[in-house]
Structure formats: C-alpha cells, structure tokens
Amino acid sequence: MRFSNSFLDEIRDRVPISAVVGRRVTWDRKKSNVPRGDYWACCPFHGEKSPSFHCEDRKGRFHCFGCGVSGDHFRFLTDLEGLNFPEAVQQIADMAGIALPQPDAQAERREKERTTLLDVMELAAQYFQEQLQSAAGAKARAYLRDRGLTGRTIETFRLGYAPESRNALKEFLAGKGVPKDQIEACGLVRHGEGIPVSYDYFRDRIMFPILSSRERVIAFGGRAMSPDAPAKYMNSPETELFHKGQVLYNFAxxxxxxxxxxxxxxxxxxxxxxxxxxxxxxxxxxxxxxxxxxxxxxxxxxxxxxxxxxxxxxxxxxxxxxxxxxxxxxxxxxxxxxxxxxxxxxxxxxxxxxxxxxxxxxxxxxxxxxxxxARPLAEAIWMRETAGAGFDTPEKRAELEARLKQVVSVVADENVRRYYQQHMRDRLSSFFQGGNRGADRRGGGFQPRGGRPGQAPAAGGPRAAGRGLGISDRLARSGLVRGHRDLPALRESVLALTVVNHPQLLLDDYDEIAGIDFENRDLQRFWSCLLTVAAKAGAKLDRDYLREQMEENGFDALLSTMNQQIRNARLWTATKEADLQDVVQAYRQAYALHSRNKELKWQKIELEREIAEASVDEVERGSALTRALSEVQQEISRLENQEAIIDGFGVMSGRVKGAAVSHG
Missing domain, CATH: 3.40.1360.10 (Dna Topoisomerase Vi A Subunit; Chain: A, domain 2)
Known part of the structure; x- marks a missing residue:
C-alpha cells in the first residue's frame, strides 16, 4: 500500500534512528556521543574491526564511511533485514505506537490471496520432500548420492522429487482441500487454452524449492531424471508470487x-x-x-x-x-x-x-x-577488449581507444565514469609505450569478444609519465596524464584548508564534502588521508587533532603552503579565526564554483576530443560541436570572472591575482 509523506515523517520523528539500528549493532562507547544522539559502530553491512558506521538521530540518517551505504529508518530495514517497504513501515509504526492507515479492500484481498498461495506452495514443498524419501524417489536419491550430497544437505535445501504420474501433486493438493484456481495460480499445473484437463507441471524431476527473502517457498526448479526430457532444468512459470528475474536462489x-x-x-x-x-x-x-x-x-x-x-x-x-x-x-x-x-x-x-x-x-x-x-571489472573489460588481437598499426590502436571509450561511456555516475576513462587512458599509454605491439597470449585471462577462452593481455611496461601512442597531445598536456603540479590551485587550497580549520563542516555534511574531486595530485592524497582520520575520530574530531594527524602523515609542508596561499589572498573565511556561520556561507560558494568549473572543464575536454575525431565530411556536426565548445568556454570565463570577484579571488589586487594565476 502507499503511505503519505506526512505519515512517514511522523513515525520517523517519533522513533530515533539509533533505536532502529541499535537492535542490530553494538555502539562504540569511545566514539559515540549519546547526549548528542551521535553513534558509531562496526558496520552491519560489511565486515570490519574498527567502527566506521555512523548514525545521527538529529538527521535521522546512517552512513558507513567504509562501504558507503547510507539511508534512513526504512532503508536500514529493507537493505539489512530484507523487508519490503510496507513491512519496514509497519515495524517503525509499531515502535512509534501508531496504527497504520487502513488499506483499501482490494489491496487487503490481494494480500490475503497471496498469503494463501504461499500456504499452497508450502504444502507442495512438503509433498515433494516426502516423495523423495518414498519408494518412488529411489532413483532420485541415488542420483543425489552419486553427486556427493549428504542427507543433511538434502534436508537443509529441502530437496524433493516430483513423481512421474501426470496428476500426483494435483490429486494430493485437491485432497487437502486446495481449490483448482489456487493450484493453477501457483503454477503447479499446466492449464489453459488447448489443455482440456490440467496436469502436473513437474514430473519425474528432482525438486529445488526457491525461497523468497522471507524464506517462504515461492517457486520450484526441477532437474529431469530422464535423459530424453526436453529440458534438463525447468523453473516454475511466472506467477503472483514468482518473477524469475527478481529472485536469486539461496538469497536469504x-x-x-x-x-x-x-x-x-x-x-x-x-x-x-x-x-x-x-x-x-x-x-x-x-x-x-x-x-x-x-x-x-x-x-x-x-x-x-x-x-x-x-x-x-x-x-x-x-x-x-x-x-x-x-x-x-x-x-x-x-x-x-x-x-x-x-x-x-x-x-x-x-x-x-x-x-x-x-x-x-x-x-x-x-x-x-x-x-x-578474481579480477576487478575494469581489469575484465580491459582484457576482453585487448586480448587475441595485435595493435601494431596506428589505426588498430585508434580503434582500441575508441572502443574502450564507447564501452565506459555507459557508466551513469559521473565520477566513476571519469575515473574509468582515466584508468583506460593510463592503461593505453602504458600498454603502447611499453612496446606492446600485440596482445599477450598467456592463459588465465578474461576472453575478448570473438577470442578464444583463456587468452589475455598484460598491461606491460612502466606506468606512463607522459604521452603514449594512444594519447592525444592535448590529453598528454592535461593534469590527467602529466605529473602533479607543484602547488594546488587557490580554489582547491581554500576548500581543503577550510575543512582542516573547521572540521565541523565535515561532521555536518560528510557525503558532499567527501566527494570533492581535487585536480592536484598532492591534494588527492591529502584528502584521502583526511577522510580516513575523520572516520576514525568520529564525533570527537576537532581542529587540533586533525592538524596533528595530517602533519604526522607527512602533510605539514602542504598545510604550510596552503596556509600561505590563503593569507596572501586574504581569504579570511578559510582561516581558523573565522566565524563558523561566515565559513559555511563562503564554503558553499567556493564548493559550487569548484563543482561547476570541474563539470565545464570535462565538457570542454570531451568536446575537443569529439571535434578532433570528427570527419572532414561531417560539416554540420563539426559546426554544432564548435558552437557548443565556444559556449562552454564562455561559461568557464564567466565563472572565472565571478570567482575573481567573490572574496578577493584575484581581481581586487594585482598581488592576489598573481598568486591565483601562478598557483592555479
């Protein structure tokens, strides 16, 4: 049934999320701040030894800094306990002492029918189990014994046997008072047009009950005993209970x-x-x-x-x-x-x-x-696309680069797509610079399309520091391929140092801030370390502790450099002396500009690539791409001007502008 937003908000407000989560975890006493409603524990979604799972009553949210899972009361119950949404709402409503809104009569009748069908499926499962242990099931028992299955395993998975008779199960269920329409609705018999009298769907097969997430029997799989059977394995047909593409065997x-x-x-x-x-x-x-x-x-x-x-x-x-x-x-x-x-x-x-x-x-x-x-997905994709072929000509290398670009372009998440693109470019550069003119033909790899099983290439060669044969001049000059710059851009220093000086920002909005993507290589390592330190400290994170840990990890020189940049540019909202209210406002401005600037630069890169790849005959497409590139460049310039005006990012004085340009 559907629930109104006001009803969901009401029961969420009445039940602290820590009361829901606390039934499945043990809170860490050192990191948790109970009076504040701030809790930490080892994550129940993935195995870990130190607590990185955070639960905050004020926001009604949970988040794991280790595996990234997050959500509210209902999400916790649906993801961890396998409840469907109405069941999760029922649990929270019970804890809040509030009755659920009455469902409409049609929905109530449908749910009752579904429950009845589950009872019928349970009867069928018990029947098949009994048949396996009967004289009729001797052949099936012998088969399972030959496959090495023990009696305990057979019992655990509730394996059974469907007799050869056309009506054995149908007659058993009818004898239990199950009406014809329910037997048909469960998919236990074949019926319908062209079948004057229904008969058992499964016959002379070893039966595998298929369970729902609540461990109720919703369908069966059957393995044929006869070598002449048209299908070796067969599943129940689609029913009210069972949708094959939405179920995994042994899920619960x-x-x-x-x-x-x-x-x-x-x-x-x-x-x-x-x-x-x-x-x-x-x-x-x-x-x-x-x-x-x-x-x-x-x-x-x-x-x-x-x-x-x-x-x-x-x-x-x-x-x-x-x-x-x-x-x-x-x-x-x-x-x-x-x-x-x-x-x-x-x-x-x-x-x-x-x-x-x-x-x-x-x-x-x-x-x-x-x-x-087991190989990561990126490795599997690379091996599939490169194995079993040679790349001894520029045309073949260009074809490989285009194919890899097309494969990873389907990734919907912008950040993941960008890192996949970067990963493939790095692999191409290393692959070609290392002298690889053809695929390595050693065994044990992921098969390419059309290749032989077991063929796989190796990336080979040292990691490219500059330009490879598969990389364009423009890309080779970009920050993606060349080494890190000596100093971070002023905007990136502002974002990083503001969080160091005001770690409350991180505690209040971790998800957004943790996702900041820095261009400077030193800042990338710095940010990764900072997030790890913050996760370990939890609610007790403060400025002095954070600075001390970052310095101990070797970032004292970078902190000093960024601090000098900020002082030179007179960006007082990034310093530790600034009032938190002013800091938040300035930080949000800087973050918005940074995010938009990154997005536009990636658009510019992709447009330049498309223009370079466009055929001379594609006049109309080339013209459209050029116009789009011009618009993006204008937007980048507009943002840079806006950035320069806000908080003295360089236009207000020649000295500040020089700092921004030379360091950015």
Whole structure:
C-alpha cells in the first residue's frame, strides 16, 4: 500500500534512528556521543574491526564511511533485514505506537490471496520432500548420492522429487482441500487454452524449492531424471508470487552469512554462480555465501539484490565458452549502474569445470584459489577488449581507444565514469609505450569478444609519465596524464584548508564534502588521508587533532603552503579565526564554483576530443560541436570572472591575482 509523506515523517520523528539500528549493532562507547544522539559502530553491512558506521538521530540518517551505504529508518530495514517497504513501515509504526492507515479492500484481498498461495506452495514443498524419501524417489536419491550430497544437505535445501504420474501433486493438493484456481495460480499445473484437463507441471524431476527473502517457498526448479526430457532444468512459470528475474536462489541464507560473520573469511562477500547444484555443493564444502540466478543470464534486478548484500560481489562463471559469454554479458550489464564503492569482480573457473565439479573432487581449496584471483571489472573489460588481437598499426590502436571509450561511456555516475576513462587512458599509454605491439597470449585471462577462452593481455611496461601512442597531445598536456603540479590551485587550497580549520563542516555534511574531486595530485592524497582520520575520530574530531594527524602523515609542508596561499589572498573565511556561520556561507560558494568549473572543464575536454575525431565530411556536426565548445568556454570565463570577484579571488589586487594565476 502507499503511505503519505506526512505519515512517514511522523513515525520517523517519533522513533530515533539509533533505536532502529541499535537492535542490530553494538555502539562504540569511545566514539559515540549519546547526549548528542551521535553513534558509531562496526558496520552491519560489511565486515570490519574498527567502527566506521555512523548514525545521527538529529538527521535521522546512517552512513558507513567504509562501504558507503547510507539511508534512513526504512532503508536500514529493507537493505539489512530484507523487508519490503510496507513491512519496514509497519515495524517503525509499531515502535512509534501508531496504527497504520487502513488499506483499501482490494489491496487487503490481494494480500490475503497471496498469503494463501504461499500456504499452497508450502504444502507442495512438503509433498515433494516426502516423495523423495518414498519408494518412488529411489532413483532420485541415488542420483543425489552419486553427486556427493549428504542427507543433511538434502534436508537443509529441502530437496524433493516430483513423481512421474501426470496428476500426483494435483490429486494430493485437491485432497487437502486446495481449490483448482489456487493450484493453477501457483503454477503447479499446466492449464489453459488447448489443455482440456490440467496436469502436473513437474514430473519425474528432482525438486529445488526457491525461497523468497522471507524464506517462504515461492517457486520450484526441477532437474529431469530422464535423459530424453526436453529440458534438463525447468523453473516454475511466472506467477503472483514468482518473477524469475527478481529472485536469486539461496538469497536469504547467503545474506545472513555475509552479514553475520564479522571478521571471518566469508564476511561481506557474496558469490554468484550459475546453478542450483553449484550453490548446494559449495554450501556442503563450507562456502555458504553463494547464490545463483534461475537458469538465465543475470538481470538488473538480480544485480541489485547482489549489491544489497555486498558492495563488490564476485561473479563466478564456468570456464567454458558459455561461461565466458555469460561473464561478458554480466560486465556490460553492470557498467551503467556502477557507483562509488559499488562494483563487481569476475572469477573464471578452469576450463571444463564448474564449482560443483571442483569442490566435489578436490575440496574447497581450489575454489578459494579461484576466488582469490578474481579480477576487478575494469581489469575484465580491459582484457576482453585487448586480448587475441595485435595493435601494431596506428589505426588498430585508434580503434582500441575508441572502443574502450564507447564501452565506459555507459557508466551513469559521473565520477566513476571519469575515473574509468582515466584508468583506460593510463592503461593505453602504458600498454603502447611499453612496446606492446600485440596482445599477450598467456592463459588465465578474461576472453575478448570473438577470442578464444583463456587468452589475455598484460598491461606491460612502466606506468606512463607522459604521452603514449594512444594519447592525444592535448590529453598528454592535461593534469590527467602529466605529473602533479607543484602547488594546488587557490580554489582547491581554500576548500581543503577550510575543512582542516573547521572540521565541523565535515561532521555536518560528510557525503558532499567527501566527494570533492581535487585536480592536484598532492591534494588527492591529502584528502584521502583526511577522510580516513575523520572516520576514525568520529564525533570527537576537532581542529587540533586533525592538524596533528595530517602533519604526522607527512602533510605539514602542504598545510604550510596552503596556509600561505590563503593569507596572501586574504581569504579570511578559510582561516581558523573565522566565524563558523561566515565559513559555511563562503564554503558553499567556493564548493559550487569548484563543482561547476570541474563539470565545464570535462565538457570542454570531451568536446575537443569529439571535434578532433570528427570527419572532414561531417560539416554540420563539426559546426554544432564548435558552437557548443565556444559556449562552454564562455561559461568557464564567466565563472572565472565571478570567482575573481567573490572574496578577493584575484581581481581586487594585482598581488592576489598573481598568486591565483601562478598557483592555479
């Protein structure tokens, strides 16, 4: 049902978020400030030993500085406990002592019907389990025994058997008083046009119950016992309860393992394999954090489920041609949805092996080795696009650069896309400068499109400090490729030093400030260290402690340089003496200008690249690109002039302007 915003706000206001989160975590006494409603704990979403999970009653929000997860009361319950939104609202309303608004009659009837269907599915699951242990299930028991499954594993996963008879299950359910329309609604029989009398959907198959996030049976998978069956594996049809692309096999159990073993080997990791038997065999071998899609390629919804359990799930595919093609599809599926702290890794099994084969014959150790060699998504993309081909001509190198640009352009998050573009440019520069004229043909890699399984290139060569054969002159001159400049730009110094002198800014609005993207290499390292120090200090962060820690980490010279820049430019709002109210206002102005300036510069870079790549015959397109570039350049100039006027950024005096120009 839908809830009004006023109702949601009311129950949120009545229940401190710490009361919701506190049921699942232990607060850190040293870092938490209880009177202020400021709490810290080890993150329940990923395994860690030091508390980086922050919960603030005043804002009604939680945020983990380690894995990046954040949200409100409802998000905590839906993401951690697997509740749907109405269930999360019900829990918070109960804690607030407020009754939920009455649902309409139609919604209430639909929910009641759904509950009844779940009861029918439970009856079917029990029937299949009983049949497996009967005389009719002897052949199925022998098959499972030959696959190495123990009685305990069979019981844990509630495996069963569907008899050969066309009406065995239908007659059993009818005998329990289940009406015909409910049996049909559950997808347990085949019925409809051209079928005068319905009959059992599953016959002579080993049955795998498929559970919801609440661990209720919502569907079945069936493995045929007869070699002549038209389909070896078959799932229930789509029903009110079951939508195949939105479910992962073993989801609830794997989530508990990933979230419930702080500090252990499997903590925080989720492994996606290809089939039911892979999941079950891994579980029996001690790898209990595996899930599987239901016989189809991974979907967006299933990928989202994986990210709810782990910020970087491992996608493990068989080492045959089909497995490699599935890995390629999964890589393309994941790219558009990447965010800071959210990605995937890829593990390919030895050719001709699946997880079931590996652990049944050789135990867990070989599978753990495969996982330890899992490759990041960026590495998998690079290997796919470069393996199995030579790049001994300028045309082939240009083609590779264009293809990589096209592949990463689909990343929706601006920051992640920019870093992917930079990563690929660095790889290209290193690859070509290192003397690589063709792909390395060593085994063990991620297969390219159209290549042979197992082929992979190596990046090779030292990291390029300047321009490579695949990099344009303009790009080589940019801050992306050349070494860091001696001094940061004045605007960047203002942003960094203001936070050092007034760390309250960081405590009040961490997410926005932590995302600042500095161009200066020294400031990038400085900022990474500062955020780590702030996360460890928590609510007790203050100016003196922050400065002391930054100096101990070797940034005393940079702090001194930035302080001198600020003093020379007379930007008093960035100094420690400034009033916090004035600091906040000035900081927001500087941040807005910085963000807009970065955005425009990236637009300018991309437009220049497109103009350089445009054909001489594309007159109309070239003209449009040139006009767009001119508009962006004008906007950059306008912003620089505006920046110069605000707080004396250089126009007000010749000395200040000189500082801004020489250091920026």
């Amino acid at each position: 159990r794997a989530r508990r393992v990933a979230q419930g073993r702080a500090g252990e080997r499997d903590s925080g990791t989720i492994i996606a394999v290809e089939g039911y038997m892979d999941v079950i065999a891994l579980h029996q071998a001690g790898v209990e954090n595996a899930v599987a899609p239901l016989g189809t390629a991974l979907t967006e919804n299933q990928l989202d489920l994986l990210w709810k359990m782990s910020s970087e799930p491992v996608l493990c595919f068989d080492g045959d041609g089909a497995g490699v093609r599935a890995a390629n599809r999964a890589a393309d599926l994941a790219l558009p949805f990447l965010k800071p702290g959210r990605s995937v890794r890829f593990a390919l099994l030895p050719e001709g092996k699946d997880p079931d084969d590996l652990v049944r014959h050789e135990g867990r150790a070989p599978f753990d080795k495969v996982l330890s060699e």
